[in-house]
Amino acid sequence: MTDSSDDPDTEPETPEDDSYDLSTDEQSDETRSRTPDLDDVVLDNLDTGDSDDSDEASRGLFDDLLEGEPIFENKEVLRPSYTPHKLPHREEQINNMATILVTALRGDTPSNILIYGKTGTGKTASAKFVSEELETTSQKYEVPCEVEYINCEVTDTQYRVLAQLANKFINKNVEVIDDQIGELEDLASRAREDDAVLGDAAFGSVDAIEDEIDSLTADKAEFEEVPMTGWPTDRVYSSFFEAVDYHERVVVIMLDEIDKLVEKSGDDTLYNLSRMNSELDNSRVSIMGISNDLKFTDFLDPRVKSSLGEEEIVFPPYDANQLRDILQARADVAFKGDALSEDVIPLCAAFAAQEHGDARRALDLLRTAGELAERDQTDHVEEGHVRQAQEKIELDRVVEVVRTLPTQSKIVLFAIILLEKNGVRNINTGEVFNIYKNLCEEIDADVLTQRRVTDLISELDMLGIVNAVVVSKGRYGRTKEISLSVPTEETEAVLLSDSRLGDIDDVQPFVQARFDN
Numbered sequence: 001m002t003d004s005s006d007d008p009d010t011e012p013e014t015p016e017d018d019s020y021d022l023s024t025d026e027q028s029d030e031t032r033s034r035t036p037d038l039d040d041v042v043l044d045n046l047d048t049g050d051s052d053d054s055d056e057a058s059r060g061l062f063d064d065l066l067e068g069e070p071i072f073e074n075k076e077v078l079r080p081s082y083t084p085h086k087l088p089h090r091e092e093q094i095n096n097m098a099t100i101l102v103t104a105l106r107g108d109t110p111s112n113i114l115i116y117g118k119t120g121t122g123k124t125a126s127a128k129f130v131s132e133e134l135e136t137t138s139q140k141y142e143v144p145c146e147v148e149y150i151n152c153e154v155t156d157t158q159y160r161v162l163a164q165l166a167n168k169f170i171n172k173n174v175e176v177i178d179d180q181i182g183e184l185e186d187l188a189s190r191a192r193e194d195d196a197v198l199g200d201a202a203f204g205s206v207d208a209i210e211d212e213i214d215s216l217t218a219d220k221a222e223f224e225e226v227p228m229t230g231w232p233t234d235r236v237y238s239s240f241f242e243a244v245d246y247h248e249r250v251v252v253i254m255l256d257e258i259d260k261l262v263e264k265s266g267d268d269t270l271y272n273l274s275r276m277n278s279e280l281d282n283s284r285v286s287i288m289g290i291s292n293d294l295k296f297t298d299f300l301d302p303r304v305k306s307s308l309g310e311e312e313i314v315f316p317p318y319d320a321n322q323l324r325d326i327l328q329a330r331a332d333v334a335f336k337g338d339a340l341s342e343d344v345i346p347l348c349a350a351f352a353a354q355e356h357g358d359a360r361r362a363l364d365l366l367r368t369a370g371e372l373a374e375r376d377q378t379d380h381v382e383e384g385h386v387r388q389a390q391e392k393i394e395l396d397r398v399v400e401v402v403r404t405l406p407t408q409s410k411i412v413l414f415a416i417i418l419l420e421k422n423g424v425r426n427i428n429t430g431e432v433f434n435i436y437k438n439l440c441e442e443i444d445a446d447v448l449t450q451r452r453v454t455d456l457i458s459e460l461d462m463l464g465i466v467n468a469v470v471v472s473k474g475r476y477g478r479t480k481e482i483s484l485s486v487p488t489e490e491t492e493a494v495l496l497s498d499s500r501l502g503d504i505d506d507v508q509p510f511v512q513a514r515f516d517n
């Protein structure tokens, strides 16, 4: 989950032009009414009653949707998987990284780097850009330097990180050995015809070449792929260690979402990686950690902390003007010439700046707005499409968060919804707890204590699903007043799609019950 702190640096920034009112209330009716009714399209055409005419019948489905000029020239450019070649407003961070990593091109070990910044601030994109440049330059100058990228959200245990790294280096070593054997075989066959070719070579005879080929083949046979489970960790570590040290090179290991690794499996991996250099003979390792959680280093062993944070680079959130530049550069490639009305980019930028300056969010908004316009069969993206896109993305987020809540939190949330739907205002924890208890009994779930339920309410508050404010009741102490922060109907529908909650038939008695307790 992203942290939407109220850090003054991340203050929402809106464009200078006051006309970009971000409120969604006045969403254009015109835009809504233009949404085609797909059911009609299909039924009108299929319901011809003439089975021989099936060709005719099926034609309408896509024809109607294809009508009109497409809006996108190249939609892929707006997808998160696309790596841009230019990263506006990240020049300073990119230069900092390059200044540190250039050491690798001189054959020395670069300092470890920790990169911080909130989600969508271009950390991964910039780090990948720098890595590609580093590898290309290293090939140009024939200095052995490699970068390995690992996403620790996916690869989140020491075993998996080391196994993945070991296998990557084993594969690279095998490639290098195969190339060398290929060259040696070629040299041997030319030497058999005319041994003058050995004049400049490092081998005095065909036999010496063949010995070298045998020795390389033996090396190759020793590399054993690490299975994804099953070995003791120290065996995985030595495989990785030997594979890295097989020949001279500088290796940069990029650990994206490094906080997830520490959260899941502690700092052992980082400890092992950070002390490797003292034992390696041929190669050198440097670590580049990327995180959007500024606090994760608090959980590190002080030695790991100081070694990992030799250099720190901060990625601040983008402001609305910077987001405009980023969006404009992508939009120029993604959309047809005049597909965007002039408010679209500033409005996407303003919405995303409000969300802690997240470029990913800005790009999502722009792409979704384009898709909604496409669905409207217009060839122009308008302000209304951006507002619709904003609502859609927000709703998708809520649906996803609610869908993946643990059952107990779902029951608590359901209790709050029932109270709101029955017109209860200023809902307090006791009221939620009473309904919650009845719901649990109805579906045979464990009943947690009121204190735990209060914690679950705080978690829902942190997720932005409910709003819980502490109010003072004078000498009666303090209580929480709870209200929903998400659309009631949609949230209820998501909760009821859970098979356990879906079993509750008649909820009215539970709400009545709150008066009985």
Ligand SMILES: Nc1ncnc2c1ncn2[C@@H]1O[C@H](COP(=O)(O)OP(=O)(O)OP(=O)(O)O)[C@@H](O)[C@H]1O
Residues within 6 Å of the ligand: 079, 080, 081, 082, 083, 084, 086, 087, 088, 089, 090, 117, 118, 119, 120, 121, 122, 123, 124, 125, 126, 291, 292, 326, 359, 360, 363
């Ligand atoms: N300066 C920029 N110019 C162009 N595109 C950018 C820029 N910054 C970010 N983006 C785009 O925004 C999206 C998110 O960027 P990126 O994945 O680098 O963010 P991040 O900081 O690593 O986020 P997270 O912490 O969530 O992984 C990507 O599609 C990226 O291409």
